[in-house]
Amino acid sequence: MFRNPFSDNELSRRAAAVRAEMAARDIDIAVLSAPESVFYLTGLDHWGYFAPHHLIVPADGEMVLVTRAMERVTIENQVRNARFSGHSDSVTPASHLARELAALKGRRLGFEVASTGLTFAAGLDLVGALGLADWADITTLTHTLRLVKSEEEQALMRAAAKASDAGTLAAIAAIHDGAAEAEVAAECTAAMIRAGSNPPGFGPFIRPEHRIAEEHTTWGDGTYKAGGRVMLELAGCVSRYHAPMGRLIHIGQIRDEDAAMAEISKRAFEASLNGLRPGRKAREVYADWQAVVDDAGMAHYRRHHCGYLVGLGMAPSWTGGNSVTGLRHDSDLELREGMTFHLLSWFTETGRGDYFVSNTALLGANGPELLTKAPMGPTVVR
Numbered sequence: 001m002f003r004n005p006f007s008d009n010e011l012s013r014r015a016a017a018v019r020a021e022m023a024a025r026d027i028d029i030a031v032l033s034a035p036e037s038v039f040y041l042t043g044l045d046h047w048g049y050f051a052p053h054h055l056i057v058p059a060d061g062e063m064v065l066v067t068r069a070m071e072r073v074t075i076e077n078q079v080r081n082a083r084f085s086g087h088s089d090s091v092t093p094a095s096h097l098a099r100e101l102a103a104l105k106g107r108r109l110g111f112e113v114a115s116t117g118l119t120f121a122a123g124l125d126l127v128g129a130l131g132l133a134d135w136a137d138i139t140t141l142t143h144t145l146r147l148v149k150s151e152e153e154q155a156l157m158r159a160a161a162k163a164s165d166a167g168t169l170a171a172i173a174a175i176h177d178g179a180a181e182a183e184v185a186a187e188c189t190a191a192m193i194r195a196g197s198n199p200p201g202f203g204p205f206i207r208p209e210h211r212i213a214e215e216h217t218t219w220g221d222g223t224y225k226a227g228g229r230v231m232l233e234l235a236g237c238v239s240r241y242h243a244p245m246g247r248l249i250h251i252g253q254i255r256d257e258d259a260a261m262a263e264i265s266k267r268a269f270e271a272s273l274n275g276l277r278p279g280r281k282a283r284e285v286y287a288d289w290q291a292v293v294d295d296a297g298m299a300h301y302r303r304h305h306c307g308y309l310v311g312l313g314m315a316p317s318w319t320g321g322n323s324v325t326g327l328r329h330d331s332d333l334e335l336r337e338g339m340t341f342h343l344l345s346w347f348t349e350t351g352r353g354d355y356f357v358s359n360t361a362l363l364g365a366n367g368p369e370l371l372t373k374a375p376m377g378p379t380v381v382r
Contacts, residue, residue, distance in 0.1 A: 001198045004043035004078045005239035010152050011081050014041055017145050018057060022110065022138075029106035030057040030138055031097070033117035035314040036321055037142040038065070042079045045240055046071070049314055052093040052117050055082065056100055066097050094125035101130060110138035116322055146320060147309055148338040153241060154362060157311060157340055159196055161243035161360055161371035163236025166195035168245055168374045171206060171234075175249055175381050177226040181208065181219040188234060197236040201313040203244075204234030212248075212348055212356075226252035231356065235318050241311055242318035244342040245372040246358035250380045257353030262378040265355040268292040269345035269376070272306050272327070273361055276341065276368040282331035289345065290329070301350055304328065307343035310360060339363045340371075 018041065022030050032038055035049035041063070042055065048071050056064040062083050065075060069086030076084065087096035101109065109132065112118060126132060149157060170191030174184045185206050192204075206219045209229040224230060233246035250258065268289045275288035289306035293299070305326030313320050325333065327341065344358040359372040 001045055001047070004045065004080065005156065006043045006152060008080065010150060011041065011043060013150070014145070015057070015063070015081065018142060019059060021141050021145070022057070022059060025110065025136060025138065025141075026108060027110040027136055027138065028059050028108050029101065029104055030110045030141065031055070031101070031112070032057060032142065033112050034115040034142070034321055035117060036146065036312055037112060037115070038117075039240060039314065040142055040146055040312065042082055044075060044078050046074050046078070047315075048074065049117070052119075052122065054093065054097045054117070056097075056104070058104060058106065064100055066093065066100055092122070092125055094122035095129065097122075098126055098129035101126075108134050108136065110136040110141070112139045112141075113137045114139040114322070143321065146312055147325065148336050149311055149340055149362070150338070153311065154338070154340075156238050156241040157243055157360070157362060158371055159238040160236040160241050161373075163192045163195040163197035163238065164234060164243045164245045164360070164372050165236075165374045167192035167197070167204060167234050167236060168232060168247060168372075171204075171232050172247070172249055172379060172381060175224060175230050175251060177224065177251055177382065179224045181206065181222050181224065184224070184230070185219040188232075192234070192236050195236065196238060198238060198240070199315075200235045200237035200242060201240075201315045201318040203318070205231065206234070207231050212354070224251055229258075229354070233358065237313075237318070240313060242313050243360040243371050244310060244318055244358065245360060245374065246344065246356055247374070247377060247379065248354065248356040250378060252380070252382060254378055254380050255353065258355055259353075259378055261347050261350065261353035261355040262357075264292065264296045264298075265345040265347050265357055266376055268306070269343060269357055269359070272343050272345070273368050273370065276335060276361060276363045278335055278337050278363065280335045282327045282333040282335065283329055285327045285335070286329045286331070289327075298350060298352065301347070302329075303344075303346060306345065307341045307358075309339060310342040311340050335363060337363055337365060
């Protein structure tokens with residue numbers, strides 16, 4: 001959140017890849033508005049993305065970053081490969097963007113129409129100002145490129161994973177009979193920061209047993225009690241790269257059915273991890289996970305995925321935007337070396353016990369590499 005993490009060579013490689021894809025799609029000018037896309041091409045890492053940022057990428061020549069004028073100093077300090085074009089808060093971002101685009105006179109423009117950074121109102125402004133008789137939807141352009149991580153990105157993922165482990169271990173150490181939910185969250189967050197984490201896209205998700213099934217809620221104002229369980233799911237974050245992980249912690253004791261489910265969960269996790277190989281399909285990895293579930297006599301139990309692609313993410317997510325690229329039963333996504341995954345082996349509301357474990361893994365040259373390494377449990381604390 002305070003510097004550009006990328007080398008000039010890395011940024012040049014990315015810009016070249018985007019322009020090659022533009023040429024393949026017959027695009028003269030790309031207008032990138034997703035915060036992840038702007039960061040990917042410029043390295044601008046700040047909290048200003050709540051307001052629209054538009055990066056104009058011509059087929060050749062200088063890129064232009066359009067956003068609020070008040071961001072000038074941050075952008076001058078961080079962005080080395082684009083001209084800054086700031087606007088006052090007295091005009092709409094789209095009207096200022098339209099003036100920059102009109103000066104370039106591109107034949108065919110591309111827009112990230114599903115981006116949170118390009119509103120319906122902005123689209124209407126652009127159509128009114130420019131006409132836009134011929135344009136293309138390029139929502140998937142940088143998303144596809146971002147799925148495979150470079151060496152620089154992989155180094156950031158490994159650093160984030162160390163912070164994730166630190167936060168998980170600190171949270172576990174803080175959980176006990178009578179521990180305040182807020183104290184556990186505070187210890188977890190402090191440990192991640194001390195281990196090098198920047199503020200993550202969201203989380204950490206730390207919640208008591210009666211709220212385990214709430215997907216995206218976190219700690220409250222209660223205290224943990226003996227016999228209960230605590231859900232941990234968090235991600236260390238270094239220069240916007242996240243390494244999520246999750247654990248289910250038992251206080252005082254673990255039920256026999258939960259201990260049995262823990263073994264199934266871990267076997268299924270290992271199956272999905274070992275299934276990560278270049279050239280395989282995402283649905284095949286899910287099938288590996290599901291096969292363990294079926295063999296355990298739970299053929300009725302299904303999940304919407306057993307993991308998803310992870311890495312670069314801006315608030316409010318660590319998934320890289322407003323969608324999830326999952327390891328689903330019906331996905332034909334081809335796995336490639338350099339992809340990173342949040343693998344989840346989640347078993348709740350099964351009728352036979354509950355358990356949950358998740359980790360971040362990198363598909364490397366020598367196969368899958370587990371990045372988050374805290375013990376997978378089952379963990380019982382006092």
